[in-house]
Amino acid sequence: MERLTVLYDARCMLCRQVRAWLEVQPRFVEIDFMAARSERAANRFPTLDQDRLLDDLTVVANDRMVYRGGKAFVMCLWALREYRGLSVRLSAPHMLPLAEASFRWVSKNRGRSRFLRRLFPTDQRPIRSHS
Amino acid sequence: MDTVVVMYLSYVALSVGLTIWVAQTLSKNGRVFLVDVFDGREDLANSINHLLVVGFYLINLGYVTLALRTSEAVDTTRVAVEVLAFKIGLVLLVLGGMHFMNMVIFSKIRRRRRLEDTPPPVTPDEILAHGPLGLGGT
Numbered sequence: 184m185e186r187l188t189v190l191y192d193a194r195c196m197l198c199r200q201v202r203a204w205l206e207v208q209p210r211f212v213e214i215d216f217m218a219a220r221s222e223r224a225a226n227r228f229p230t231l232d233q234d235r236l237l238d239d240l241t242v243v244a245n246d247r248m249v250y251r252g253g254k255a256f257v258m259c260l261w262a263l264r265e266y267r268g269l270s271v272r273l274s275a276p277h278m279l280p281l282a283e284a285s286f287r288w289v290s291k292n293r294g295r296s297r298f299l300r301r302l303f304p305t306d307q308r309p310i311r312s313h314s
Numbered sequence: 315m316d317t318v319v320v321m322y323l324s325y326v327a328l329s330v331g332l333t334i335w336v337a338q339t340l341s342k343n344g345r346v347f348l349v350d351v352f353d354g355r356e357d358l359a360n361s362i363n364h365l366l367v368v369g370f371y372l373i374n375l376g377y378v379t380l381a382l383r384t385s386e387a388v389d390t391t392r393v394a395v396e397v398l399a400f401k402i403g404l405v406l407l408v409l410g411g412m413h414f415m416n417m418v419i420f421s422k423i424r425r426r427r428r429l430e431d432t433p434p435p436v437t438p439d440e441i442l443a444h445g446p447l448g449l450g451g452t
Contacts, residue, residue, distance in 0.1 A: 254439060
């Protein structure tokens with residue numbers, strides 16, 4: 184597995200900020216970013232369910248493995264040199280459900296949460312998500 | 315010979331002996347560990363081990379010789395033993411500190427190495443029928 188493609192909600196401020204952060208981190212594995220529901224994504228992954236891409240963060244590896252939601256985020260961490268250890272700890276049986284639930288909450292509230300807005304301040308108001 | 319010279323000689327003999335003993339422990343056990351970390355490449359493990367041991371000797375023998383002298387009036391055997399004990403105590407602490415630092419270095423090397431080989435920690439939710447187009451996907 185040498186490359187990961189991250190399909191994210193490009194309208195979401197929070198997602199864009201996390202993408203920017205990921206891009207500058209030292210990594211073990213190359214990461215490509217692609218806006219979900221874009222033509223590029225549809226062309227690159229014709230067999231992938233395009234409708235789900237806006238609901239859940241999706242990561243596709245070049246060996247055809249697909250990861251969604253919290254697992255997708257764990258895979259992003261796994262790709263990074265300084266966070267691979269964390270990704271292994273988060274995937275422990277007693278930790279993974281918690282990590283996935285937390286990620287689901289962030290994902291669902293990414294457009295609306297005042298708490299998240301305070302954690303990730305931006306100049307513009309974040310766009311409300313579909314869900 | 316003056317009491318103080320006897321003390322100095324005992325100090326040197328004990329300190330050098332202790333240093334050699336600790337260095338050999340580190341060298342013997344460290345080597346096994348390094349061979350594992352470097353995937354069986356014995357010449358590489360030996361070379362790194364040797365470099366670490368040389369550094370260890372330099373620092374410790376340097377400390378031992380620097381700390382030799384005393385300004386106390388070592389006139390009686392009692393004072394000689396007390397001063398000797400104090401100095402040996404310091405040598406042991408320095409050796410212990412160096413030993414600890416070696417362990418930290420080894421453990422960091424090992425952790426780094428293991429991380430590089432770590433496979434994805436989660437199972438995929440789906441596997442695509444076809445690889446991503448436009449890339450060399452299988």
